[in-house]
Amino acid sequence: MESPPPPLSQLPLLYLDVDGPLIPFGGDPARHRTHLTERRIRELTGGSNPLLTRVNPALGPQLAALPCRLIWATTWFDDANACLAPLLGLPPLPVLPDPPLDAAEPAPGVHWKTPALVAHAAGTPFAWVDDEIAEHDRKWVAHYHPGPALLHRIDPEVGLTERDFTVLSDWLRNPT
Structure with missing residues (x-):
């Protein structure tokens, strides 16, 4: 018999960036398949943004199936709930707040999100999916975050x- 899943409050956090992970960009523009039409985007979101045609709606169920609590960590802020969540079939997600004023000042080269993630996670295991993660961020998280982080x-x-x-699912099931 399979044991029940842990309560939502005990699941690791997954901080999710939009530009790059969900909206691929750069390189040859022809490489980015169009998944949604502008018309379908307007139907789902009430607005239009040509970048949203790059969003693959199949990612939504895959994200929802991960054993974690999803949180937007993006410059889209709450616009991610208005524009991305409906395209992905996700409910509105919490949005990473700005770091508290008393948060440790990041060293040069540390992404602006890094202190906010660590402050928000408050020791809870977390994964961060972004295209701008660098070694400075890894070192900063290792120094300031007492829990596991990917x-x-x-x-x-x-x-x-x-x-x-696969990487995310494996790690989220056993954060180390």
Whole structure:
């Protein structure tokens, strides 16, 4: 008999960037398949943005199936709920807040999101999916975050892949 899943409050966090992981960009523009039409985007979101045609709606169920609590960590802020969540079939997600004023000042080269993630996670295991993660971020998280963390860099020309979902799923099931 399979044991029941842990309560939502005990699941690791997954901080999700938009540009790069969900909206691939860069390189040859022909490489980015169009998944949604502008018309379908308007139907789902009430607005229009040509970048949203690059969103693969199949990523939504894959994200929802991960054993974690999803949180937007993007410059789209709450616009991610208005524009991306409906395209992916996701409910509105929490949005990473700005870091508290008393958060540790990041060293040069540390991404602006890094202190906000660590402050928000408050020791909870977390994964961060972004195309701008660098070694400075890994060192900063290792120094300031007492819990397990996976900083998973995505190739912005490709976006999230099956390989990325395998890495995330494996880690989220047993954060180390």
